[in-house]
Amino acid sequence: MFELVIKSIIVGALAGAGIAGGAARMFHAPEVQGMGAFRTLGEMNACSGDPVSHFTFGLGLLFSSAASVVGTGSLSSDVLHRIVPNWSAAVVISKTKKKDSAQNPFFMLMAGAIVGAIVVTFLNTLASSIPSGMAEIAEQVVTPAAKFILMPVLPVAFWLAALDAGKWQGILATIFGGLAQYIMGNATPGCILGILAGQSVEDSGFNSKGSKAFIIFISIMFLAIAYFRGKINI
Amino acid sequence: MMQSSVINENVNKKDDFKIRANNFLMTEKAFIILMMLACAGVFAGTHIFLKFHTGSFSTTSVTVMLSGALESGDYAALIGFAGGFLIARILEGPLVGILDIGGSIMTGVGTGLPALFLSLGYKTVLDNFILSLIVGAGIGLTIAIIILVVRKIMPSGYNTMGTDVMMGAGNIVGKWFGPIIIIMALKYNFAAGMGAVIGAAICHKKDKPIIGGAVLGAMFLGAIYMYV
Numbered sequence: 378m379f380e381l382v383i384k385s386i387i388v389g390a391l392a393g394a395g396i397a398g399g400a401a402r403m404f405h406a407p408e409v410q411g412m413g414a415f416r417t418l419g420e421m422n423a424c425s426g427d428p429v430s431h432f433t434f435g436l437g438l439l440f441s442s443a444a445s446v447v448g449t450g451s452l453s454s455d456v457l458h459r460i461v462p463n464w465s466a467a468v469v470i471s472k473t474k475k476k477d478s479a480q481n482p483f484f485m486l487m488a489g490a491i492v493g494a495i496v497v498t499f500l501n502t503l504a505s506s507i508p509s510g511m512a513e514i515a516e517q518v519v520t521p522a523a524k525f526i527l528m529p530v531l532p533v534a535f536w537l538a539a540l541d542a543g544k545w546q547g548i549l550a551t552i553f554g555g556l557a558q559y560i561m562g563n564a565t566p567g568c569i570l571g572i573l574a575g576q577s578v579e580d581s582g583f584n585s586k587g588s589k590a591f592i593i594f595i596s597i598m599f600l601a602i603a604y605f606r607g608k609i610n611i
Numbered sequence: 612m613m614q615s616s617v618i619n620e621n622v623n624k625k626d627d628f629k630i631r632a633n634n635f636l637m638t639e640k641a642f643i644i645l646m647m648l649a650c651a652g653v654f655a656g657t658h659i660f661l662k663f664h665t666g667s668f669s670t671t672s673v674t675v676m677l678s679g680a681l682e683s684g685d686y687a688a689l690i691g692f693a694g695g696f697l698i699a700r701i702l703e704g705p706l707v708g709i710l711d712i713g714g715s716i717m718t719g720v721g722t723g724l725p726a727l728f729l730s731l732g733y734k735t736v737l738d739n740f741i742l743s744l745i746v747g748a749g750i751g752l753t754i755a756i757i758i759l760v761v762r763k764i765m766p767s768g769y770n771t772m773g774t775d776v777m778m779g780a781g782n783i784v785g786k787w788f789g790p791i792i793i794i795m796a797l798k799y800n801f802a803a804g805m806g807a808v809i810g811a812a813i814c815h816k817k818d819k820p821i822i823g824g825a826v827l828g829a830m831f832l833g834a835i836y837m838y839v
């Protein structure tokens with residue numbers, strides 16, 4: 378138990394510091410390379426610098442993360458995607474009393490290290506003390522739901538978004554998505570690359586240097602992955 | 612008089628340090644450091660998962676896949692999926708200005724690369740905590756450099772490419788999660804299902820995403836039913 382606590386504090390502080398510092402940089406993207414997700418940026422904007430909103434949003438997700446860690450051993454992506462950025466924002470905003478403190482990477486990095494260490498240690502030790510009945514419910518409810526999201530909801534959502542976005546996005550997402558489904562077992566990466574490549578074709582034409590380079594790069598990457606996964610034999 | 616000027620100087624020094632630290636953390640060099648911190652933590656998190664079966668930073672579904680692969684010893688599907696995701700995110704990150712840490716760090720560094728190391732027989736990398744921190748930091752360094760290089764060679768005007776489309780798809784997925792939790796809870800048993808329904812309804816009334824309420828409700832009523 379002692380070993381688990383010490384390791385959890387180290388791991389949580391490192392990951393929390395990096396992610397919270399990167400999240401603050403998101404507010405200055407694309408000029409500065411940020412880390413997080415568009416989802417995270419949108420949610421942090423939705424809390425609009427109110428420390429209570431940031432905190433309660435994170436708290437709700439702490440419970441579902443606890444269910445996930447009990448059921449599967451996964452802290453769930455919510456810990457780094459949502460709890461750490463939002464709780465760090467809550468800490469720095471209430472400490473500095475300035476709404477835009479969450480955009481300050483130094484403050485966020487310090488807060489993130491503390492929040493990360495506490496949250497990860499709490500979840501890792503809570504898991505072993507929660508009754509097995511609760512763990513079973515989490516495993517029977519949350520795990521199949523997460524599997525269902527990964528396949529087919531995730532690829533379909535990106536596929537539909539690509540079809541709605543335009544002709545080229547739809548065509549390329551369909552081609553790369555279909556190939557990714559066969560090669561990687563999930564169409565999502567192909568659909569995302571299809572959207573990006575399609576957008577590039579739409580913006581600058583099929584014969585532009587950028588579009589061609591991008592599509593050739595994706596094709597080579599797919600061939601390499603297919604080869605290493607034994608889907609094609611040369 | 613003398614004393615107050617000393618205090619002022621100290622206050623100024625403190626503020627000065629904060630401003631300088633802040634300016635430094637906005638530079639490209641700092642991106643490398645942030646990536647090394649995050650990847651070291653996440654990669655060593657997988658060490659904790661292998662040892663204690665808790666604390667994986669990867670998404671729930673990907674962690675389930677890792678557990679399955681550990682049992683069967685067949686990592687091929689996992690490496691293909693998580694590796695593909697990692698490469699896609701590293702490409703996309705510099706293009707849109709925000710690196711998606713879900714696909715890149717949590718899934719790629721937390722599961723894909725560990726699966727690759729395990730399948731190649733480099734189990735020590737994950738067995739030793741200190742070594743896992745060092746290897747994780749090295750992975751972060753490598754990914755950060757690739758991203759910064761892509762940013763340098765990227766044709767200008769690509770910055771907003773596809774961003775709206777991706778955000779839309781991300782939102783759709785987030786919305787699906789709540790109802791699916793309720794369906795799975797009802798498939799499990801009536802008590803957990805009703806708990807999920809009530810929890811979700813309360814959250815919706817309060818303008819909160821229903822997933823939190825659905826999970827909490829299912830756990831709460833399901834546990835009461837189980838123990839009574």
